Amino acid sequence: MGEINIPRDQQIALASIDASELDRLIEQAIREERSGDLHRLALSNCGSYVATKLHSFERALAKHREAKALRKRAETESTLRRAGHDLSFAIGAMQRRMETEQKEAQLFVVDDQIMPPHRFSKHLSVRVSYRWRRTVDDEWRFGSIGAAQVACGP
Structure with missing residues (x-):
């Protein structure tokens, strides 16, 4: 990883x-x-x-x-x-x-502690979490991106 x-x-x-x-x-x-x-x-x-x-x-x-x-x-x-x-x-x-x-990192942070999949199949999905704020005085906002990809195989 x-x-x-x-x-x-x-x-x-x-x-x-x-x-x-x-x-x-x-x-x-x-x-x-x-x-x-x-x-x-x-x-x-x-x-x-x-x-x-x-x-x-x-x-x-x-x-x-x-x-x-x-x-x-x-x-x-x-x-x-x-x-x-x-x-x-x-x-x-x-x-x-x-x-x-x-x-x-004062304004935008990507969580790089991404968990590996528990099981493998033809479809692999990954969720990446992040947080951001407009200024250092603002509260953090949280979000995530989920991506799915079909694995190549026979």
Whole structure:
């Protein structure tokens, strides 16, 4: 099941990360050829997108550490720096997304806790609930959208 909004635990993890500290720790990891201090930021708690970029950075770090020839080290360092940049960008992108979601949630919220079907048949129906208000001082109004789709099959 995919999520519409960033889950609360991931929001907390993302909010705790300082971009300049992250960049400093990425640079330190590249210089020392180990990711040690980078793990204290708990980047893997920031969602699958960030976790994937962290894994790519750690793989690139391991390949760079194993490289011996000067030409190979130059190649792996370039890849490593790109992976570090991608990791830093992923955190920034997720933090911007979180800020946008929080701003929009003042007026409109989609409930992404959608229950999976209890039984399967040729017809699948899903109900998505939401709430909205015109201004932050207004009372919430509630609604839902129900959708039915005929499944393909023999």
